[in-house]
Amino acid sequence: MYLRAFSMLKNANQDTISSSELAERLHLNPPQIRKDLSYFGAFGTRGVGYPVASTAKQIRGILKLDVTQKAALVGAGRLGAAIAAYPGFEMFGFDIAAIFDNDESKIGTIIGKNTIEDIAKISIIEDRDIHLAILAVPGEAAQSVVDMLVNCRIKGILNLSPCYLEVPKRIKVITIDLAMELGILPYYM
Amino acid sequence: MYLRAFSMLKNANQDTISSSELAERLHLNPPQIRKDLSYFGAFGTRGVGYPVASTAKQIRGILKLDVTQKAALVGAGRLGAAIAAYPGFEMFGFDIAAIFDNDESKIGTIIGKNTIEDIAKISIIEDRDIHLAILAVPGEAAQSVVDMLVNCRIKGILNLSPCYLEVPKRIKVITIDLAMELGILPYYM
DNA sequence: CACTGTGAATTCCTTCACAGCG
DNA sequence: CGCTGTGAAGGAATTCACAGTG
Numbered sequence: 001m002y003l004r005a006f007s008m009l010k011n012a013n014q015d016t017i018s019s020s021e022l023a024e025r026l027h028l029n030p031p032q033i034r035k036d037l038s039y040f041g042a043f044g045t046r047g048v049g050y051p052v053a054s055t056a057k058q059i060r061g062i063l064k065l066d067v068t069q070k071a072a073l074v075g076a077g078r079l080g081a082a083i084a085a086y087p088g089f090e091m092f093g094f095d096i097a098a099i100f101d102n103d104e105s106k107i108g109t110i111i112g113k114n115t116i117e118d119i120a121k122i123s124i125i126e127d128r129d130i131h132l133a134i135l136a137v138p139g140e141a142a143q144s145v146v147d148m149l150v151n152c153r154i155k156g157i158l159n160l161s162p163c164y165l166e167v168p169k170r171i172k173v174i175t176i177d178l179a180m181e182l183g184i185l186p187y188y189m
Numbered sequence: 190m191y192l193r194a195f196s197m198l199k200n201a202n203q204d205t206i207s208s209s210e211l212a213e214r215l216h217l218n219p220p221q222i223r224k225d226l227s228y229f230g231a232f233g234t235r236g237v238g239y240p241v242a243s244t245a246k247q248i249r250g251i252l253k254l255d256v257t258q259k260a261a262l263v264g265a266g267r268l269g270a271a272i273a274a275y276p277g278f279e280m281f282g283f284d285i286a287a288i289f290d291n292d293e294s295k296i297g298t299i300i301g302k303n304t305i306e307d308i309a310k311i312s313i314i315e316d317r318d319i320h321l322a323i324l325a326v327p328g329e330a331a332q333s334v335v336d337m338l339v340n341c342r343i344k345g346i347l348n349l350s351p352c353y354l355e356v357p358k359r360i361k362v363i364t365i366d367l368a369m370e371l372g373i374l375p376y377y378m
Numbered sequence: 379c380a381c382t383g384t385g386a387a388t389t390c391c392t393t394c395a396c397a398g399c400g
Numbered sequence: 401c402g403c404t405g406t407g408a409a410g411g412a413a414t415t416c417a418c419a420g421t422g
């Protein structure tokens with residue numbers, strides 16, 4: 001969240017930002033921001049604020065986003081296609097380096113710079129040094145695809161299907177279920 | 190999260206579940222689950238566990254998901270189309286009751302049971318009693334669309350564009366930035 | 379007997395207040 | 401003088417331990 005904020009400030013050519021200004025943007029309070037940034041080892045200038053460029057760099061380093069991270073997209077349906085075209089990954093240094101599907105009519109099709117490949121050949125991600133996967137397949141297929149990914153020594157999975165995945169503990173999984181997020185809203189209305 | 194778990198158990202025809210079994214599924218620990226469910230006012234049976242059907246109903250009621258919640262989808266691009274076809278909303282009782290876009294070539298097109306309507310006519314959501322919106326427009330357009338929605342007395346927004354939105358405090362906004370979520374993974378690798 | 383429900387203890391996170399520096 | 405950095409205080413969430421019940 002901080003990285004995105006600092007990246008956006010950098011794009012807007014703002015050189016420094018104070019904790020109170022940042023707090024307003026992020027809907028947090030100033031002490032929280034100072035605490036967090038101090039944990040990151042960020043160096044603000046007293047009387048001025050935080051230097052945008054170097055703080056962004058600092059956070060990038062902590063998150064290991066200072067090198068381009070290759071990711072494989074599994075599932076080239078509507079959601080997969082939307083993700084392949086999503087411009088936001090660039091800011092965080094991601095590169096969608098491969099796209100897989102099991103639908104023969106899609107294999108060979110080109111999306112952006114990638115050609116859709118047969119999911120049966122998913123083990124090539126190991127050769128290509130890809131350690132991240134974005135999962136955009138139907139819920140029923142999710143676990144079996146994950147099992148394949150586990151065999152390919154994947155290290156992290158962004159799961160967009162609404163189901164819990166069984167993986168070895170060494171693998172980090174983040175699940176986003178749009179319906180579940182939407183389900184929070186009526187409570188507040 | 191609990192509602193989804195209990196809904197899935199119900200679909201699988203499981204009648205009861207213990208806190209320890211649920212803990213394993215959700216990757217939590219048993220006391221946490223008992224605390225949470227007790228806050229919900231759930232009634233487990235000692236020696237047995239929690240009744241799946243009635244607990245699901247209970248949580249539905251708390252989240253106001255016991256009545257069908259109509260939602261408007263704004264933006265019928267790739268992401269919007271994927272969301273319109275997403276099967277997961279049903280489990281939470283959502284109904285995509287309108288779809289809007291500003292692209293003339295899309296207006297009039299049919300997606301599922303909805304016809305894409307001109308965003309200039311977005312005020313009809315007020316007449317149709319829609320209080321929720323899903324925002325799937327490019328980041329540059331997000332704030333201006335949100336301003337329109339605010340005028341339509343919207344109460345909750347699920348924002349899928351990577352930007353912060355300015356809204357009156359009475360409106361609840363949940364933002365999901367896929368790139369940001371993905372950005373968490375390399376840290377753990 | 380197995381499992382829930384819950385006060386108490388613990389741990390974690392947030393907020394505060396202010397010293398310290400550019 | 402303004403804003404950061406941080407120990408201390410306060411508050412919130414988690415975990416524990418066990419009493420209580422079908």
